[in-house]
Amino acid sequence: MLNTTLSQAFIEFAIQQDVLRFGEFKTKAGRLSPYFFNAGLFNRGASLGQLADYYAQTLLAAGISFDMLFGPAYKGITLAAGTAMALARHGHDIPFAYNRKEAKDHGEGGVMVGAPLQGRVVIIDDVISAGTSVRESVNLIRAHGATPCAVLIALDRMERGGTADQVTLLSAVDEVRQEFGIPVVSIANLHDLLAYLQRPGAVLAAHDAASAQARATAVAAYRERYGVVTTTT
Incomplete structure (x- = not known):
């Protein structure tokens, strides 16, 4: 079991950084979601460094055997690089790689940048929406003779x-698990978010006029309508 204290700390951190927001947001699927998570808003050195440490701690706690990291373009590039640095601080100095959207026809050429893909590779991204990025990453890793061994994301919307x-x-997360037979590990998930909002003394962003309990009620209703029944790492 992953560290629930770590997950709760991450939820609070994401709220404080205004990366996790509450209100009414229309998703790509046309649903009105009571919350929105945008990892691209971790856009300062300190917040990105702390985010990378959450990724590193979560990966180490998962007990997965791995040899390197892969970050799919574009958000995954920064996340893989940052997590590799954070892992090094925890005593695990491993290589990382990422891809370009378009092949380079000069210099070293190709779509790959960084260390050669080899061994057991962890794919790092922010969320899994449709699973397209993961599928492309899995195919790319396998084409280079390496083995995708896990996907690590920040938030599983479940x-x-x-x-x-x-x-x-x-x-989408369960579909990835089923299609490729690899674990998908998240720093936090919808259960963690709801648990945080229901916790006594839960603090929301300074500009959020609603109470944490009101937000919890909205999130719980959304989970009842669209949530998966169970999830595993």
Whole structure:
């Protein structure tokens, strides 16, 4: 079991950094979500460094055997580099690589940058929405003779796929687990978010006029409508 204290600390950190926001947000699926998470807003050195440490601690706590990291373009590039540095601070100095969106036709050429893909590779990204980035990463890693061994993300929304009216049985995260047979590990998930909001003394962003309990009620209703029944790492 992953460290619930770490997950709760991460939720609070994301709220403080205004990366995790509450209100009414329309998703790509056309659903009105009571919260929104945008890891791209970890855009300062200190916050990115702390985020990378959460990734590193979560990966080490998961007990997964791995040899290197891979960050899919574009958000995954910074996340993989930052996590590699954080792992080194924890005594695990490992290589990392990332890809370009378009192949380079001069210099070293190709789509890959960084260390050669080899051994057991952890894919690092912010979230899994449709699973497209993960599928591309898995294919790229396998094409280079390496083995994708896990996917590490910041937040698992634990939300079933489909649209606002037509809902699938599985979430994008569960589909990745089922399709590739590899674990998907998250720093925190929807259960952690709800637990934080229901915790006595939970603090929201300074500009958020609603109470944590009101936000918890909205998130719980959204989970009831779109949430997956169970999830495993």
